[in-house]
Every structure is written in C-alpha cells, then in structure tokens.
Amino acid sequence: MTITMKKSKIGILTGGGDCAGLNPAIKWVVKTALDERLEWERGVQYEVLGIREGWRGLLNVDLISSPDIRGYLEPLSQEMVRTWDRYGGTFLGTSRTNPYDPKNDQSKKVLDNIGKLGLDVVIAIGGEDTLGVAHKLSKDGANVIGIPKTIDKDLPETDYTLGFETSLNVITEEVDRLRTTAGSHKRIFVVETMGRHAGWLALEGGEASGAYIILIPEYDFAIERVGELLLEGRREGSRYDIILVAEGAKPTGGVEFVKESGVDSFGHKALGGIGEFLAREITSHTNLEVRSVTLSHLQRGGAPCAYDRRMGRYFGIAAVDLVERRDFGKMVCYQNGLISAVPLEKVIGRPSLVDIATQYDIERYNGRRTILADEEKAKESAR
Ligand code: F6P
Numbered sequence: 001m002t003i004t005m006k007k008s009k010i011g012i013l014t015g016g017g018d019c020a021g022l023n024p025a026i027k028w029v030v031k032t033a034l035d036e037r038l039e040w041e042r043g044v045q046y047e048v049l050g051i052r053e054g055w056r057g058l059l060n061v062d063l064i065s066s067p068d069i070r071g072y073l074e075p076l077s078q079e080m081v082r083t084w085d086r087y088g089g090t091f092l093g094t095s096r097t098n099p100y101d102p103k104n105d106q107s108k109k110v111l112d113n114i115g116k117l118g119l120d121v122v123i124a125i126g127g128e129d130t131l132g133v134a135h136k137l138s139k140d141g142a143n144v145i146g147i148p149k150t151i152d153k154d155l156p157e158t159d160y161t162l163g164f165e166t167s168l169n170v171i172t173e174e175v176d177r178l179r180t181t182a183g184s185h186k187r188i189f190v191v192e193t194m195g196r197h198a199g200w201l202a203l204e205g206g207e208a209s210g211a212y213i214i215l216i217p218e219y220d221f222a223i224e225r226v227g228e229l230l231l232e233g234r235r236e237g238s239r240y241d242i243i244l245v246a247e248g249a250k251p252t253g254g255v256e257f258v259k260e261s262g263v264d265s266f267g268h269k270a271l272g273g274i275g276e277f278l279a280r281e282i283t284s285h286t287n288l289e290v291r292s293v294t295l296s297h298l299q300r301g302g303a304p305c306a307y308d309r310r311m312g313r314y315f316g317i318a319a320v321d322l323v324e325r326r327d328f329g330k331m332v333c334y335q336n337g338l339i340s341a342v343p344l345e346k347v348i349g350r351p352s353l354v355d356i357a358t359q360y361d362i363e364r365y366n367g368r369r370t371i372l373a374d375e376e377k378a379k380e381s382a383r
Helices: 022-033 036-042 055-058 107-116 128-139 164-185 200-209 224-233 274-286 297-299 305-325 376-383
Strands: 005-014 046-051 073-077 121-126 144-148 186-192 214-216 241-246 289-294 330-335 337-344
Touching: 005 022, 005 055, 005 305, 022 046, 022 305, 036 046, 046 055, 046 186, 046 305, 055 107, 055 128, 073 376, 121 128, 121 305, 144 305, 164 186, 164 241, 164 274, 164 289, 164 297, 164 305, 186 200, 186 274, 200 214, 200 241, 214 224, 224 241, 224 274, 241 274, 274 289, 305 330, 305 337, 330 376
Parallel strands: 005 046, 005 121, 121 144, 144 330, 186 241, 186 289, 214 241
Antiparallel strands: 046 073, 330 337
16 A cells, blocks of 8 residues: 655745855755655655745746746755755845835736745745745735844844854954054054944944944944044054944934945845945044945855854754644744744834944943843833
C-alpha cells in the first residue's frame, strides 16, 4: 500500500534593500521545510519555490506566454542552499516594487499569480515596505508569513532585524580604519550612516566604535553645541575626533538632506548629504580640519556575521513552524531573548525609533551613561 502525503508549496522572496542575513534565512526555510524526518512527523510534504526580485517577481511572472518564467522562479533544494548562509546579499535578488502603488495598483495580478503558481503560502523577508505589502495581501486573502530584515532596525515588535549586526561590524571596522589617518593628520572625520528616520545604526554603530559625537534623526542637533564639544575635546588633549551622523539627522530648524528629487514606489525620498554639510559647518564654526565619509551601501555588503547567520537560521526555522501550524498573517520576531511571532498588522506604520529619554545623552550627543538607573525614566516615558 502506498501512503500519499499531503503536498504544499511554499513561495519565498526577499524585498527592499539587500543586506547580510537574507541568504541564511532562505537556507533555513528550505532546509526545515524539506527535512525528511520532519516531513513524516508533520504529514506534509513541502516544496519551496524561490521567487526572484521580491514582489516584482510575483507580479511579472507570466505563466501563460512568457519564455522568462525561469527568470523569476527557482525551485530550491537542500543541496542548492547548502552554503548560502556564508554569503551576503540575496541569491534570490530583490526590488523595491510595490504592487499596491497608489499610482498603479497591480495587487490583483500578484494575488492571481499566487493562485496560478499553487502557492499555499508566501514567506516574505523584508522591512516595513515588503512586510506592508505582505500584510495587505494577507488582508486580501493570501497566506503570508514575514521575516524581519533591515539594517535600519526600525521594525517594531522585534528586538532584531536581519542585517543590523553585520552593518554595525562594517561601521566599527571602517571607523577603526579612519582613526589611524584621522590621528596622523589631527583631523575630524564625519561618518554618515544609513538608517532613514531611525538612529539605531548611528547610535549603536557609534557606541560600538567609540565615536565622540553621535547625531541621530530623533534629536535635532545644534551646530554650535557640536563645535563646543569638539573644542572642549581639543582642550582636554584629543588629537582627532570621530562623529557619526545618521543620514536622517538634521540641525535644529533644518530639514532632512535629500540626495535626489522624487520618491520611490513606497513614497520614500533618498536621504544623504548631511555628512558633507556638517563637515563644512564644523570648519566654519571651529576652524578645525574636517573630512567626511559616507559609508553608504558598504553597510549592506559583505558576509553575514555570526549573529546574522544564527538569527537568519532561527527566523527561517520559526517561519516554517508557522507554516506548519497554518498560523498565517504573522511575522516571526525576537523579543526578550525568545523567538516568537506577532500579527503583521502590529508591525506596520509604527517604526521603532531611539527613545531619547532613556537611550541618548542630549548634552553630549552620544549614547547613554546610565543603564540601570534608566528603568524609572523608561517607565515615565512609557506613561
Ligand atoms: O532601508 C534600508 C536602507 O538601507 C536605508 O537605510 C537607506 O536609506 C536605503 O536603504 C537606501 O536604499 P537604496 O538601496 O535604494 O539606495
């Protein structure tokens, strides 16, 4: 007698800005879903279909006439993904395509293609934009599960988003490199980080690398105060200084620096330029010699650090657990040391930002100098 096992097809895609940690998550979705031992326990046989280029893949794949179906679809096997956790970026490719773009809503086509491809569930690995689309698709009837990734770490309901720690390592390494040249020339270096409207990369990158001044979007800085701090440092004997500034930071009364006009299909402006502006302003206020460096996409590059490999693994495994439970419309998350899951609706539209009251020193423009004593302040700011 042959026993026929239930079959189920999982689609997986990566959307938004790439980063380290995506490939480990894909690998562990595939390995967990295709694990033969678990297959028998679950009584379901999964297939995993990689979808290339994020939502663009699900939108453009033309199942009837197009010769380039293979361009957007890639059936994934355990053998294929065996080494993927060692590599940065995403082997599935990515895009910032928004099927719900108000100027051209193509969500019906995506829903249609999910049906035509026979996908039981789509696992979307992404940040606010990608998971926002996942949430809308889920409201429109599709089975979706989210995995959080963004070097900006600005998603709520999770203490970790894939890519963040690898980026912090890049920032720390680059600052270490700058220190030798800054010291030799007695210069100030302004280092601009990514992060959009959230200061986590600059703040935690600055804390890890020991920056003298850290400027973040959550607190507008006074250029005069930056100058004062630098001169004070010189009086106390410092030969050089490192300033970390988030791309979304701005001076009091100013606006965010924008690189190009226009917005992407999710309505985002491309931020950038605050570092150069700050360098010029510091020279004019202090007469000190300043250089600026924009770390830009270096922060998204390179092999995943150990933490991103581990977290990618745990998130990937947890996503398959949700599939097995048919607990859809959720994002896997990391909260208080535990991997769990939250409804996607709780994740959308409320970015996680630095709490100035407990996590930032507004006098020194730096990380906090008290930690346990902050408990009271945290309670107050939550009230
Ligand atoms: O969302 C992640 C992010 O890295 C932001 O910090 C940054 O503003 C943006 O992506 C840059 O994106 P792009 O790849 O479109 O230049």
